Amino acid sequence: MTQIERSHTGPRMSQIVKHGETIYLAGQVGTAxxxxxxxxxxxxxxxxxxxAEAGSDKSRILQCTIWLSDMADFAAMNAVWDAWVPEGQTPARACGEAKLARPDFLVEMIVVAAA
Structure with a gap:
């Protein structure tokens, strides 16, 4: 049976879950x-x-789900994303609008990557 490793585990979630060669990150938010x-x-x-802690990097991201509190921020978010993501190694990606955990959070990203 493939081992499951969890890091930064709290009562509600783990920030990193590694199963085999796949890494799952909890939703990440910025400075409120x-x-x-x-x-x-x-x-x-x-x-x-x-x-990096899980033994991977952005070039190995398989999928990213992005939630914006307002799709009017799509271009501003993409400007930062486009400067960060490695050319030719862009992951599968989805972006949608959602009410986030707090009104002062504008973006949340959920990543699945290969180890």
């Missing part, structure tokens, strides 16, 4: 109240850190 560009960069910085 900051601009969507800053929150996006914060999310991406956290994703970089968590993937």
């Amino acid at each position: 109240g900051a601009s969507v560009a800053q929150q996006t960069q914060d999310c991406l910085d956290k994703i970089d850190t968590l993937l």
Whole structure:
């Protein structure tokens, strides 16, 4: 049976779950109240850190789901995303609008990556 490893585990969730060669990250948010560009960069910085801890990096992201509190922020979020994601190694991605956990969160990203 394939082992499941969990890191940064709390009563509600783990920030990293690794199953075999697949890494799942919990939804990452940025600094509450900051601009969507800053929150996006914060999310991406956290994703970089968590993937490195799990033995991976952004070039190995398989899928990213992005939630915006307002689709009017799509272009601003994409400007930061496009500067970060490795050319030629873009993951499968979906982006939608959702009410996030707090009104001062503007973006949340959920990542699945290969180890």
